[in-house]
Amino acid sequence: MNIRVNGQTLHFSKEKMTIIDLLSSYQLQEKIAVVERNKEIISKEAYRRTELKDGDMIEIVHFVGGG
Template sequence: MKVVINGEETLLPEECGTLAGLLRLPEWKDRRLVVELNGEIVSREEYDQLSLNNGDRIELVHFVGGG
């Protein structure tokens, strides 16, 4: 399935059928993220329930410590 992540078209593997599946991929796993799906901020409790579809627009914002 093709989605747009942070402005970049991305082809996702089949196991990424939900937002939780996407966030289990190595590049996103164990990061503190704010997730926006098609213009709506998604709460962590919804990750398992939200199915991803072709053409979805996903914004993943991660936080970095430092000073």
């Protein structure tokens, strides 16, 4: 499956993949990330059930603490 993540096309060997799987591959926790799929913001409650499809365009914004 090929998906575009933050402007970069990536290949994943999994046939089925959810947003949670994608976040895990980047070692991001769902509570600190906002995900947009094909220009639509996905609610955090839907991350586990939203399956990605070949050609999807994903934007991930995550929050980093500091001081």
